[in-house]
Amino acid sequence: MESLSEVLKQWPVGNKMSDKARQLQEELLDHPLVIKLRAKYPELNEDSIRLNLNRVYQYTKEHGNCSNCPGLDLCPNDFEGHYTMLSGEDQGGVTQLVDRKVPCKKFLARQSEQQVRSRVRSFYVDDLALSRGYSAEEIMFKDLERLKSAQQVMGYIDQTKQEGLQTRGLYLGGKFGTGKTFLMCYMLYELAKAGYSGVIVYVPEFVEDLKSMFQEPQKLKETVELMKSTDLLVFDDIGAENLNPWVRDHVMGTILNYRMNRKPTFYTSNHDLDMLEKHFSFTSKDGDELHKGQRLMDRIRPFVDYVLVSGENKRGK
Incomplete structure (x- = not known):
């Protein structure tokens, strides 16, 4: 799956690129998943989100892929059968955005089936x-x-x-x-x-x-x-x-x-x-x-x- 930086590289240089980048940032900040994330972790300010736009992009992109899942064998996410989950964790008195990979239900079902067959x-x-x-x-x-x-x-x-x-x-x-x-x-x-x-x-x-x-x-x-x-x-x-x-x-x-x-x-x-x-x-x-x-x-x-x-x-x- 393409990262945010790879997407930006495909855009033209100059002012047009800056405008598109700002537009993408605003779209990510207004994404329902990000709004829900900030509501869950109100201590995460907008600067924290902007500093981790690549993680936020992957988070929203992979959840979108899961919503239109083509099946495990065709999973477009970076790690087959997993999606990115974001959370806020206190690190030295400052809340940092942390990501982790979470297995989806279809992956867990396949894993369970393999255990049964074994x-x-x-x-x-x-x-x-x-x-x-x-x-x-x-x-x-x-x-x-x-x-x-x-x-x-x-x-x-x-x-x-x-x-x-x-x-x-x-x-x-x-x-x-x-x-x-x-x-x-x-x-x-x-x-x-x-x-x-x-x-x-x-x-x-x-x-x-x-x-x-x-x-x-x-x-x-x-x-x-x-x-x-x-x-x-x-x-x-x-x-x-x-x-x-x-x-x-x-x-x-x-x-x-x-x-x-x-x-x-x-x-x-x-x-x-x-x-x-x-x-x-x-x-x-x-x-x-x-x-x-x-x-x-x-x-x-x-x-x-x-x-x-x-x-x-x-x-x-």
């Missing part, structure tokens, strides 16, 4: 699912067949906000494309606004990536610790992965063993709980291991409420 981590989940905006109306009424399950998720969110972090999570089961991941991302976003951290993991790709992590023990340890410690953990599309005994018993088992009775874990799946137990009971390496499948389900079944998500397949729409 609380949610995703592994192999489309970022669009987390970065898009959500509304309660869209969640509840986009698909009326999904209304009951949406109400259960909304009820869980409200309960957590009122009572604090729960130890039980939710298990969202249902057909392909009914919005199970969408509901879980909404829950993470809403509870992130309440200060809770969250992680959502797309299980099929996570399981495949674990094979490479086996050669990177530090990365594996950090990933497991993050999933153990986060407030809210979502295993997305569980039951669609190609399971092996190591992943089931030493990764999933370790994470769930730590979280049960401590922090809630959530799941989306095309399987119901009985079908998921059958899935966990068979691996390509060792075949049927019913007791190991049941052992892992003992860390899931007692700690979730089952939510059937009905509705039409929305993928590709």
Whole structure:
């Protein structure tokens, strides 16, 4: 943004410049913001204002820009998302004009939004699912067949906000494309606004990536610790992965063993709980291991409420 001195440089020299400069000074002194400032700080005399015309010019100019805000990305002020605020402060018995930069509401809203999003981590989940905006109306009424399950998720969110972090999570089961991941991302976003951290993991790709992590023990340890410690953990599309005994018993088992009775874990799946137990009971390496499948389900079944998500397949729409 141009300063007062830069504006004056564009004017012709001589008497015409002097006349324009005096006219600008008078316009600034008569500006409603300056009149209001002097009313608030009556000890600020006209000489103090004239000695700080550059600050006064910036003050009025930036407030004008804010009144016609083109949006943060196009903010014309010197410091994006901030405007100049003037005040009078006593300095050695003399009131001096002091300026400071103040963040605008849009800047604070963006900052708050960034803080919310920073609380949610995703592994192999489309970022669009987390970065898009959500509304309660869209969640509840986009698909009326999904209304009951949406109400259960909304009820869980409200309960957590009122009572604090729960130890039980939710298990969202249902057909392909009914919005199970969408509901879980909404829950993470809403509870992130309440200060809770969250992680959502797309299980099929996570399981495949674990094979490479086996050669990177530090990365594996950090990933497991993050999933153990986060407030809210979502295993997305569980039951669609190609399971092996190591992943089931030493990764999933370790994470769930730590979280049960401590922090809630959530799941989306095309399987119901009985079908998921059958899935966990068979691996390509060792075949049927019913007791190991049941052992892992003992860390899931007692700690979730089952939510059937009905509705039409929305993928590709």
